Amino acid sequence: MDVEAPERARSRPDASPREVRRPADDGGPVPLVLSPAMMVRLQRSAGNAVVGTLVTRLPAAVALQRAKLEDYVDNDPMHDASRMTDAAIEATDEYKAYLAMNPPVPLRPVLAEEAMQACRLLLRNLRQAPGPFTVGTAELEHFLDLARGRGAATTTAEATVGKQNWVAVTPGDVSTPGAADSDFLRWMLAGGNQPNVATGKLNCWEMVLFSAYRAGSVSEKTMRDLYTTARDAMTSSGDVMAFPRTLERSLASSAVQTYDPRKPDSARPLRGDLVIFDELAGHVALATGRMTGGRVEVISHWPPPDGSHKVKTTTIEDLLPEAGVRVAKFWGPPW
């Protein structure tokens, strides 16, 4: 078992001095300390079950060192929000603070997976922020809202697998939306009806937007404003790529990260992230936050890789060769 004495733990660069429990100076027994880094190593070598058991059955002489998410703001790629183990997240003050919000009667309780997702979003924000910021109740609630909104949008998208019909959208469709194939585009720009959830015609990013809308994560007005702004950008510039590129900028609320399936320490998208193949005009999918056989799962509305024009569950790895790119970009959406 990877249990170290405090002095040794203190000498490690990834163990923050302020978190190291001081040995008792009253001549009593010196407690052993399990730092977050030790817990991560233990989790990697022994697995979640062992660490979980350890956390709940620690003897009095062994102290579990608490941590803040801020302690993982460094250049270690394995401290990326997507690569931290559940055990390491669960050991943080922020995770415990989320669970301590319960019971929030009459509000909705904070589920463990919501707390986990909120912590990962918070950690990503901390790592991407230009400088440190204080994490208080308001910040915790903000990231909990984000976790819930993105989770709901993703769950809604997952429920459309096998439904809807993919169509491409063209600059001509944007200019004369009443004649567009896309039900979503006609709804946004030509006063058409909301697409049918089961049979509607949409392109890839419209499926994502429609899922977020149906989940209550984004409003119809917000989406229409996005489309109107993008259309105006295309019209005023004369550049047909201005429409998707304006949308792309509007749909990013975190820094651009890259997933490279050939790099073991690559960052991976979190549940609800937009996954971009080259650029939004190429293809967009929605990350489920799951790995399947070592591949990053997404919900995708695009014919590849199987030719079906229905919404499907697939992986980034399956889509990359079809998109003709080696890596995928990803970021959090504005909802």
Add this chain to the structure above:
Amino acid sequence: MTEGFTAELVAVVPWDDEHTGVTSSFTDHPAHSWRVPEHTRRARSPVRLRLDRDGGFHLLGDDPSVLHLDGTGTPVGRTPVAGRILDYVCDPAGGVVLIEGADDEPRLRALAGDGSERWSVGGRFTKVLATGDRLYVHGDPGTLEVDPTTGAAGPILPVRGGEPFGGGGKLVSVTFDDASQRRGVAVFDPATGESTEFTGGADHYPWLVDPFGADGRARLFVWWDGRIARVPVTGEIDALGAVDGIAVRDRTVFTSHGAGEHVVVQGNGMQARLPVAGLRLVGVDADSRVYLLGGEGPGSAGELRVYAADGHLESSGPPPEDLAAIGSRMPVHTAWQVDHEGRVTIPVGTPGGVALVRLRSAGTPIGSPPGRTT
């Protein structure tokens, strides 16, 4: 000869010949969700290919039938099929087992050569495969053996990892160890029930992203940015060669692959190193001019470069609107097939039809495949 391979033409199956050809519709290239007409070209839809245990070829285009060819590429029959086909396998007699209607209620159907149904079973299938005389189906909840005469499914097999490939009567798959974050290869032998597995290191991690087949020695074939390697369960990475573009002229196969800041074009005893990166071969004309294409994206139709036979650049610009009329289209590696001998067959769309191009790597013949009667 391309890098590490000998490329040979098995056959060119003509488009739209109701007796000996295969039908393919035209599609947008590239096919993005934002389709800009000025950036979009006309190309042939890919045609799917399967091999049988005796070396026959079985093509599925847009028409509702599977065209059967023997090992020499001669058409020997056609089996009508229906619906959206997610996956299929064929036997040398023209029988077809396919997964149909994957969007809602997938069904595994076995058809006789004349298209009549032998049996049908429902299930959440994603892949059907055959190795030797045995038939398997993969999906939720795992990999099962299926009785080819009745469709009766056996118990879930202890196949580790992702979708398996059949090779030498065994099932080969890529594994991913969550704790160590490593990829590896697993081989399951249904005849003995034994599994063999290795967990790869840092060198294996990038190679094991894109498997596409297995040979008669149950060696996994993998693709990485145009390069092909073979990974046996003992863990060696045998880099076989590279190919990212194929063209056919007068039954001669030409290939290309990237080499740093150059594109290497080979075929008909010649090799040209052209000073451009990121383009691939799509054509060689009667005057031996070489056509390279690349750079297609949502905001660009790409660049078509034409090099004269002596290697000087003749022209450069956007490709013509009808790309299908002048260029070949090599499908992504997931459409490639590996046979018992480790030869890779690629169904390349050409202006005249589907060219079945076989890449043979250096190495010794393996011998007769299991289940084959000679």
